[in-house]
Amino acid sequence: xxxxxxxxxxxxxxxxxxxxxxxxxxxxxxxxxxxxxxxxxxxxxxxxxxxxxxxxxxxxxxxxxxxxxxxxxxxxxxxxxxxxxxxxxxxxxxxxxxxxxxxxxxxxxxxxxxxxxxxxxxxxxxxxxxxxxxx
Amino acid sequence: xxxxxxxxxxxxxxxxxxxxxxxxxxxxxxxxxxxxxxxxxxxxxxxxxxxxxxxxxxxxxxxxxxxxxxxxxxxxxxxxxxxxxxxxxxxxxxxxxxxxxxxxxxxxxxxxxxxxxxxxxxxxxxxxxxxxxxx
DNA sequence: ACAATTATTGCAACACTGTTGCAAATATAC
DNA sequence: GTATATTTGCAACAGTGTTGCAATAATTGT
Numbered sequence: 200x201x202x203x204x205x206x207x208x209x210x211x212x213x214x215x216x217x218x219x220x221x222x223x224x225x226x227x228x229x230x231x232x233x234x235x236x237x238x239x240x241x242x243x244x245x246x247x248x249x250x251x252x253x254x255x256x257x258x259x260x261x262x263x264x265x266x267x268x269x270x271x272x273x274x275x276x277x278x279x280x281x282x283x284x285x286x287x288x289x290x291x292x293x294x295x296x297x298x299x300x301x302x303x304x305x306x307x308x309x310x311x312x313x314x315x316x317x318x319x320x321x322x323x324x325x326x327x328x329x330x331x332x333x334x
Numbered sequence: 335x336x337x338x339x340x341x342x343x344x345x346x347x348x349x350x351x352x353x354x355x356x357x358x359x360x361x362x363x364x365x366x367x368x369x370x371x372x373x374x375x376x377x378x379x380x381x382x383x384x385x386x387x388x389x390x391x392x393x394x395x396x397x398x399x400x401x402x403x404x405x406x407x408x409x410x411x412x413x414x415x416x417x418x419x420x421x422x423x424x425x426x427x428x429x430x431x432x433x434x435x436x437x438x439x440x441x442x443x444x445x446x447x448x449x450x451x452x453x454x455x456x457x458x459x460x461x462x463x464x465x466x467x468x469x
Numbered sequence: 470a471c472a473a474t475t476a477t478t479g480c481a482a483c484a485c486t487g488t489t490g491c492a493a494a495t496a497t498a499c
Numbered sequence: 500g501t502a503t504a505t506t507t508g509c510a511a512c513a514g515t516g517t518t519g520c521a522a523t524a525a526t527t528g529t
Contacts, residue, residue: 214478243478244478245479246478246479246480247477247478247479254477
């Protein structure tokens with residue numbers, strides 16, 4: 200998977216910053232925060248990164264990952280995420296030792312019995328514990 | 335359930351601000367943010383509220399609720415939350431219309447099959463959709 | 470390859486969120 | 500009521516995220 204191709208597929212211009220952001224996330228494997236990216240790409244403007252992340256989320260390249268701290272984290276969307284419509288109904292796992300958050304793409308969020316009158320449109324499941332590398 | 339009693343049960347001094355915070359949350363029904371409290375109690379100092387929330391969380395009076403925005407929200411703990419040890423393994427529901435987040439105390443977070451090598455210590459489940467009042 | 474067009478970037482400035490240190494005030498215990 | 504330890508309020512600060520606008524760079528068509 201190549202960065203400029205991803206950009207092209209989503210009607211976005213292929214700029215150095217955007218390619219760098221995508222490549223960084225691809226290499227990282229875990230969900231990243233704005234701050235992670237800022238550290239990895241010190242030459243890029245803070246504001247531009249905020250806008251880049253917002254754009255990527257809109258276009259369906261990234262989805263937000265709920266984290267227990269209150270900083271937003273992002274991960275690459277699966278192939279079924281179109282513009283605006285995110286289908287990231289999978290769980291996320293945060294290791295308490297290495298602090299990395301990863302997508303558990305194969306773990307879908309189970310349906311739970313909601314009280315009468317409640318209906319579900321989406322859900323976020325964040326599991327905390329120890330990952331394989333830290334066990 | 336009375337505010338000074340809750341404070342007494344947790345070895346905390348019964349001050350006006352603390353009682354007001356607890357009463358506000360009791361009346362609110364939904365999970366509240368620092369900002370919600372600040373608006374409701376304009377006479378209270380911002381910093382004091384931050385410290386009050388932190389203290390309540392430590393002592394097991396409140397637990398954090400994961401929210402899809404990146405502001406922390408808090409709800410009253412059930413009776414089984416001792417100091418430090420939170421047993422809030424229930425789901426939370428956020429209504430997309432009224433924006434209220436409530437605890438679904440009766441809905442526990444289901445166990446999911448984790449990849450080999452991963453172990454779970456806790457989990458957060460946030461379900462989004464429409465609540466009964468907005469349906 | 471070049472100009473015109475449109476999207477993207479960088480900067481300045483700002484509002485909001487959360488934290489720390491310290492002195493003054495207040496709740497409890499005696 | 501006084502002593503003691505906790506809690507509060509203030510000032511000051513660091514970090515996070517946003518907006519407006521001018522400068523810059525990527526595409527489109529020729």
